[in-house]
Amino acid sequence: MDTSLLFDNAIVLLPEIVLAVGVMVLMMVDIGLMAEPENRTQRRKDAKAPREQNSAALLSGLTVVILLLSVGAALFIWSRPPAEYLGGAVSDGFALSARLIVLLAGIFGVLLSRNYLPAIERQSGAYYSLLILAVIGMMLMGTATNLIVLFIALEIFSLALYILSGFYRESARSIEAAMKYFLLGAFASAFFVYGSALLYGAGGSANYVRIHETLSSGGGNPSLVLPGIALLLVGFGFKVSLVPFHMWTPDVYQGAPTPVTAFMSVGTKAAAFAGFFRVMMTALPSLYDQWAVLLAVLAALTMTVGNLTALRQSSVKRMLAYSSVAHAGNILIALVAGTAAASSAALFYLFAYAFMNIGAFAVIVALERTGEGDVAQSRFDGIAERFPALAAAMAVFMLSLSGMPPLAGFFGKFLVFKAGVEAGWSWLVVIGVLNSAISAYYYLRVVVAMYFSDAESEPARNTGAGLNFSVTVAAVAVIVIGLQPGLWTGLLRGLGI
């Protein structure tokens, strides 16, 4: 084999390559920062804290730059025709927009992490490296066209997230969240990889298109396909928190450091759904009739259970965890519909979800007391008096999550539901619509607490340039996307698979 082939189309992976190089630069800078002023700190021990802060600031800035460079790389490839690298990765519009959503989540995650925890401050090199590595894994999920690459991508970001969840080492909750996430995640990975193995057995290849070719021509071992799909579904179901594979979600969301939760809630969802869509729609379209029904039932179950459980939560992080379960159900409707329009609708949904969900977590970060790790709903009581801008932003996020027009969340749901009706899944859409009405109750409760309740004590909030910037940008984006969705749907045109 001509080795020059190895570099043909390698540009497909440019955004990931940028990040990988970036991680190395970051780690070297980190080492440099640690090593250089050792002598001076020996002399002035009290000067240690400011130095740590300075290096943390430098590293987080560097991380944002690296992620932005990757955004630039993704946009650069966008201007070129789609290409495939060695049957393992592809750069089409779908992959690129999924990557951009993940990068967005990553940038917000970095911005929220500044000043969040001393633990992050002390090991910011490792923290930001892991975050970038997780982004690489997530970006590859939608890019992969091969079950092997998909599996490794899944593992890269999963492992990074297990560690990030447990990054707050002083907190027993954080570590416990990491352990639960790890045990259940590894368990689900086993199902996922078993499913992949059976699909390989059915189609004779790990490449999606070749699996599809074999199966649709009647070859292969069709009897392995259905158990393969079912097992694969368990794996994906775990990652995107579908009922009944969602048990980990509230614990991990609650226990993990909030910036990690924010990043994870959006990044994992976007990545796993991108991978899920691509597998189902390019490798297994010939079996649509079988898996669509299965997924439809899961979607209905996920939305309903997610919403009904969210109603009972008193912790805002847990409430958002169950709400994310419910949103996964909504997005799944798009996959059930299984059309190109549906997959671009899902991208729009995820895009909107990135802003509103990260925004909501950013507000939680703002209200969280250091090291507390959780925020009860009562913390929101009456904050509109003291912090009108923060409360207004949170109200925007909550209303958008509940699907209130004219905010971004509404058009996400609108597009997905439209795709669902067009593909003939009206009953599922009716369930989805009724569920959004239920969901309004618990989102509204936060708004009610902020505006109508009396503050129990003098409320306090954290500030920080990154934090304020994130809240503002997210709120503005949710409103602008809501008022002018045509712009974004235009951009997303033809991005479906």
Place this chain on the structure above:
Amino acid sequence: MSFLLSILTFLPVVGAIIVLLAPSDGLKKGLAFSATIATFVVSLLLLPGWQEIPDMQFVERYAWMPDLDIYYYLGVDGISLWLVLLTTLLMPIAVAFSNQHIKESVGSYLALMLLMETAMLGVFLALDLVLFYVFWEFSLVPMALLIGKWGSQNRIYAAVKFFLYTLAGSALMLVAILALYFHAGTFDLLALQSAGLPPGVQQLAFLAFALAFAIKTPLFPFHTWLPAAHVQAPTAGSVVLAGVLLKMGTYGFLRFALPLFPVATSNYASLISVLAIVGILYGALVALAQRDLKSLVAYSSVAHMGFVILGIFALNEQGISGAVLQMVNHGLSTGALFLLVGMLYERRHTRLLSEYGGLWASVPIFSFFFLVVAMSSAGLPGLNGFVGEFTILLGTYASNPLFAVLGVTGIILAAWYLLHAFRQVAQGALENPANFKENLPDLNWAEIGQLAPIVLLFFAIGLAPNFFLSKINPSVAALEVVQSKAPAVVWQIEP
């Protein structure tokens, strides 16, 4: 193509932004009032160029989401014209009243009122189903916040109930809108009307739309949110709620349910008419039993809106034209009633009927206005209520005489509870010292200024109804259900 409707719709938003940025409360109040007056003036510009034709006028249509066939599409016809003007007229009055009494978070309050106005105008002007749905849902947010933040004792419960009830009601409407798109390939209301939907689709879609509209109207038995919301809302909120928001429901029936689903409308007309009559009688009887003046007015709304529905589902020109006029009448008279209750409440901080009596002696101007408004609401000939109710009853009689007879009973009951309320408040002996002249000041000029335009319109509509009806009629006559003239009643008693 003019931008009149866009300016009209979004002028209040601009006002809201300016109000939020204004430095002092006094300035905020002045700016908010000016914004609503400016909107009213802009809306009056619709009249000079008005043509008495069935078509949409002042149409604006731009691609909003071209990929999805969603348009920013506004237009106004005979059905919506007076509702738009009603909205723009009631808003300055509501804002003027609030300016006197609201003390906390003035800026947010006024901004929400202005956003509310935009949402309501958008509902009345939108001709694209998605655009309509956006305005429709959005109107919930400011209203719920107004009730929840500035209402009385039980305000949070009322706000949440209002929000969830109406939200749940309109959820299925979204599915129906999507289903219509699936069948006709457009969200354009006019195109959908001419597309002609298959009867099977019509049945389901009609039910989904009707549920949303019935809850908003509110039609018995979907009315339970209304008394709670009304009683707890601040006065200006009640004025807007009763005056305009409820009309969104009946307007929805006229604008969407009737033209889009003529077959289904005919099928369900008698069922809905029966519900309307039950609502008329139930609302009136419950109103009669109320001891709280505001609850009484709230339940009277259930009864009056029942009349509007009855007129619409007579499915003939008279019934529907009367219903459109009666929407305006109800907006004016109930709005004025809530204002009067509010004015009394701000003085005495109670709304119990038993606390009052003999006010004619101490506050004659108030009592005079109360009498006129009650008469208008009760349908006294020469005032606006009579014209509307009479036209509705004519239409109802033509389609089903039994319904008309039951409707007349409702009018009698209305006269009873309104006079009962008037007697309790204004007549009798002046016994409670708190009501004595020296303790209870009469209406001041500002309050008279708020009520006067409404009362003048009572007489204007009552004495020259044709000026109003002539603009309504062409659009009503063009409705398919009216033209087909097919009597759609399943069971009918020969006259």
Place this chain on the structure above:
Amino acid sequence: MSVSLNPVHFDLFFLLVAAVCLAAALGVVMSRQPVHSALFLLTNFATLAVLYITLEAQFLAAAQVIVYAGGIVILILFVIMLIGGDTNDFTAAQRIWSRIVGVALGVILLLAISYSALLRMTPPPDDAAALLQGGTPKAVGIALFTDYVLPFELIAILLLVALIGALVLGRQPEGAGEGIPSVKVGD
């Protein structure tokens, strides 16, 4: 590599190895002591390595021994020695339902998969050994560094994640007690 057993002996050989393998698997699940589980796991991995050789995967058989038996099991044993890890979770009566559900799910899973596996499996091609080139290091290596270079590179990233992770998690948090306390035994 060609195995010079006649088919019947070959089948018997498979059955024997498979039986050991299954017994070891059951042992992992049913042992009270984590140490015993680990040793059963080692057995299980070793028998799998034997089966890999019968399936024309020589390189992987070696890797199995080195990575799993030599690396992973040893690591687990280290951890067991470090933290004790003797919890007598079999006596926990309150968990009876979850146990029933667990076993039931396992059985359903097994039936579903093996039923479909039994259906219509064509025999493998006669020239499988030639096609796979016995799964020798050379064959696998060439494939790895040509067509599958992308997953290979990604594995490097994955290992980097694991490396950083172990560093982060291994560091003693500030304020925590020194050393590793021993685990509560029994219940």
Place this chain on the structure above:
Amino acid sequence: MVATSSYLILGALIFAIGATGVLVRRNALIIFMCIEMMLNSVNLTLIALARQWGNLEGQIFVFMIMAVAAAEVAVGLAILIANVRHQQSINIDEINLLKW
């Protein structure tokens, strides 16, 4: 030559035993070993299927899974030890600061 189905059924058996173990056992270490065993049953399945198809892709997949398993072990055991430091237990029923 032993039929592919035999290997597949053996793989399914080990996988099911492992999965049952994860669901039944409460000791985090044993759960962890069960997960490793499940991954190995997948390896067996893949190698059998690679022979069935006569292509090396399955074996490459197994190689990747081995690497992944190694990484998982490193991270997993580190998390486990970190957790033991905090809670003095590896019984997942006793680890319930968060609702499980």
